[in-house]
Every structure is written in structure tokens, then in C-alpha cells.
């Protein structure tokens with residue numbers, strides 16, 4: 001099992017849960033599996049080409065997948081994946 | 093307290109002025125409250141699709157959707173995640189730590205907005221698990237164009253508390 005941490009804006013898709021469990025041998029498989037149990041989640045995480053959206057960082061344990069092998073980053077049982085939107089804000 | 097070399101403070105104001113009327117954003121790194129490195133991060137807000145804007149709360153979202161895309165970065169920012177990750181990697185390689193995130197308000201005071209606070213708290217949810225130190229949040233106000241106001245805040249429990257900034 002892989003523990004996945006869900007950011008607040010996406011919790012409407014996980015029944016309010018901040019952590020869900022899923023499976024997958026790679027990040028790509030994990031995202032596909034997450035999308036089966038929480039339809040629409042993949043679309044919020046990835047663009048039309050299947051790449052992680054430009055305002056989202058995905059970490060496996062403490063490492064950003066962009067510095068591993070991106071969506072092909074391998075996962076093993078017990079890994080923790082964090083979906084972290086990059087800092088944003090505004091003036092209003 | 094957060095101590096920032098004058099050259100970095102000037103570079104932050106220059107960044108804000110360059111992008112005015114758009115908001116700028118960036119990262120400061122250093123050790124124990126002393127800033128040593130400055131990273132400009134691209135504000136990609138104007139290029140987000142309507143679907144991507146859904147990360148903002150409902151109030152902010154309707155403010156943003158009322159504006160044409162090219163004006164949306166006047167009232168908000170979204171850091172480029174790839175650049176943010178690259179900065180974090182460089183910070184680690186230099187043996188430094190994250191000290192602060194900064195952004196500009198081009199026509200309002202140097203105070204965190206509700207959106208700033210909500211998103212800072214969202215980041216807090218992950219921060220400790222990713223072993224990152226607590227960042228301060230700095231706002232550069234260009235409300236008075238000739239006298240920029242720069243202030244730093246600690247954001248915890250949905251409250252912003254001002255922290256003294258010292259220039260070195």
C-alpha cells in the first residue's frame with residue numbers, strides 16, 4: 001500500500017480525506033489507480049499530455065519526482081506520496 | 093526577526109517593480125534567520141486555465157474569473173512548481189534552508205490577504221512531513237510606488253503576525 005497525502009483543494013474528491021491509500025508500481029500507475037477510486041483526480045493533477053501540472057509538486061517520501069524519474073518514478077510498498085500545490089496567493 | 097542583506101532587499105524590490113502591475117514571487121534561503129540567497133520564481137498565474145484556477149477558493153476564483161487572463165496576475169500569483177522544486181534543490185545543495193516566500197501587492201498594503209493565509213496554511217500541512225523549516229511570508233507593497241513597503245509575517249493557525257525585518 002502507498003499512502004497518498006491529498007491537499008485541501010482536492011479533498012472534495014476524496015470525501016474530505018487528507019490521506020488515502022492506493023497502489024501502483026510507478027507514479028503514473030498510482031495516479032491512474034487514484035483516478036479509478038476518485039474519478040476526476042487525474043485531471044486535476046495532470047495536463048492533457050499526462051504531465052504533472054505546472055503548479056503541483058509530487059514528492060515520494062521527501063524527494064520531488066521531477067528529480068527522480070518523473071511520472072515513471074518507481075514506488076514500493078510503504079512509500080508515502082505527497083501532492084503539494086506550489087505556493088500561491090494574492091492581494092484580495 | 094529575519095535579517096536580509098540590503099542587496100537582496102533591493103533585488104526583491106527591483107523584481108516587484110519589473111513585473112508591476114503583475115505580482116512577483118520568490119524564495120529566500122539562508123540559515124537561522126539570516127538570508128543569503130534569493131530565487132526569483134515565475135508567476136504563472138496568467139497562464140493557468142480555468143480548470144487550473146480551481147485551486148483557489150471560491151471567493152478568489154470569482155475575482156479572478158471576472159478579469160481577462162492577462163490581468164489576473166495583477167491580483168494574484170502562482171509559483172511555477174518546477175522552479176520552486178529547483179530552488180529547493182539548490183538550497184539543499186548549498187547546505188542552506190528555506191527562510192521565506194515573498195510576493196508583491198502592486199496596489200494594496202503589505203498585509204497578507206485571506207488567500208495568502210489560506211494557502212500558507214495549506215503548505216503548513218505538508219511542511220513538517222517534507223522536513224522543511226517554517227517559512228516566513230514577505231510582502232512587498234508597491235501601493236505607494238516611490239516608497240515600497242516590505243513586511244514579513246509568520247502565518248500559523250490562520251493568523252498572520254508581523255515579524256521584524258532587519259536589513260544588513
Ligand SMILES: [Zn+2]
Nearest residue numbers: 089090091208
Ligand atoms: Zn498577497
